[in-house]
Amino acid sequence: MYSEIINNIIDDTKINKQKNSKLKNNYIVEPNVTTNNTIKSIADNIINNPPVENNNIEINNAEINNTEVSPFLFTLQNFILDIENKNKQKNKEYLTNVKNISAYDISSNCIRETLFKLMGCPVEDYKDIWLPIMMRSFLGNAIHDFIQSICTCFTESEISLRVPSKRLSVRIDNLINNNVLVEIKSCPYTDYSKIINSKKPRISDFKQVLLYRWMLHNCLDEIRSQPRNTLRTNFPKLENYNIKYIQFIYVAHDLISSDIDSISEAIKFVSKVKKTLDSKKNKFFFITPLTLDLNQIDVTEFENEIIEHVNLINYCLDNNIIPNKSNKFVKPDHCFFCLYSKVCSTV
Numbered sequence: 001m002y003s004e005i006i007n008n009i010i011d012d013t014k015i016n017k018q019k020n021s022k023l024k025n026n027y028i029v030e031p032n033v034t035t036n037n038t039i040k041s042i043a044d045n046i047i048n049n050p051p052v053e054n055n056n057i058e059i060n061n062a063e064i065n066n067t068e069v070s071p072f073l074f075t076l077q078n079f080i081l082d083i084e085n086k087n088k089q090k091n092k093e094y095l096t097n098v099k100n101i102s103a104y105d106i107s108s109n110c111i112r113e114t115l116f117k118l119m120g121c122p123v124e125d126y127k128d129i130w131l132p133i134m135m136r137s138f139l140g141n142a143i144h145d146f147i148q149s150i151c152t153c154f155t156e157s158e159i160s161l162r163v164p165s166k167r168l169s170v171r172i173d174n175l176i177n178n179n180v181l182v183e184i185k186s187c188p189y190t191d192y193s194k195i196i197n198s199k200k201p202r203i204s205d206f207k208q209v210l211l212y213r214w215m216l217h218n219c220l221d222e223i224r225s226q227p228r229n230t231l232r233t234n235f236p237k238l239e240n241y242n243i244k245y246i247q248f249i250y251v252a253h254d255l256i257s258s259d260i261d262s263i264s265e266a267i268k269f270v271s272k273v274k275k276t277l278d279s280k281k282n283k284f285f286f287i288t289p290l291t292l293d294l295n296q297i298d299v300t301e302f303e304n305e306i307i308e309h310v311n312l313i314n315y316c317l318d319n320n321i322i323p324n325k326s327n328k329f330v331k332p333d334h335c336f337f338c339l340y341s342k343v344c345s346t347v
């Protein structure tokens, strides 16, 4: 009986409205009323009261009129097309308007890609090769918002740092007083697992915060002299900073990863992470703060490389040149995903 109801519910879209309203009365299942053993077993799990048997529900198939009504439903294929359009639109908007060097340009991106972007080189197709990136970045933003809207320990959040003389424009997640810089990083479980086991941040994340630190320490006057109405977020409040600690708040948010081939492998993977972080006692096992004491770490080499990278981008832009492919800031492992691969092959 229940399966018949289910079949008819699925076919409901094909039933004309008049017939549908007639049938509707037959489909209503009152609370604590069950139609057969299947519902009974479901209800037993939900409510403690013994369900009352009701055998009066009958479906009169003769009343079903199979008049076709085209339903307009969600389909994955159409949704992927929507994502594709949104992705192209977003990339186009960003790439045609960007004027400054971002933190990711220094921490992660290929220098040729950064230069093609800042020189306004043509892009053949604005669509990213890996479209799930759209959902991943949406999740990342939601995680940032969640933590920032709840946490009371940050003294400053979403701080814009613009240094026009270096063409730099970045945004710090959070500061605590004048000496702690906090960066929220959402990541897949594969990265998260490596981070909690090694107790080390990803190199690109480390470079990113060192760039912020360098800017706060060396360019604060220029940053604070920018007209506030040109900044989209907050302005650094203090007149000086002396960043001694870097905190990463790592949050594992998904399992979409080329390192994992199946759902069962993914479940095993997460179980292992849960075990490592004792999820019985730690309900927020998917969030881990990692604190670095910069009194204990020599960051000179990283900092020099960051400055060299920023200066080289500026030099190339001033002279309208592109470094060759053997340059140390070129990232061949990014080529597969790069939107400038066509123009890059010609230079």
Ligand code: SF4
Pocket: 110, 111, 112, 113, 116, 325, 330, 331, 332, 334, 335, 336, 338, 339, 340, 341, 344, 345
């Ligand atoms: S195709 Fe490769 S080398 Fe060329 S800009 Fe893109 S990432 Fe860099």
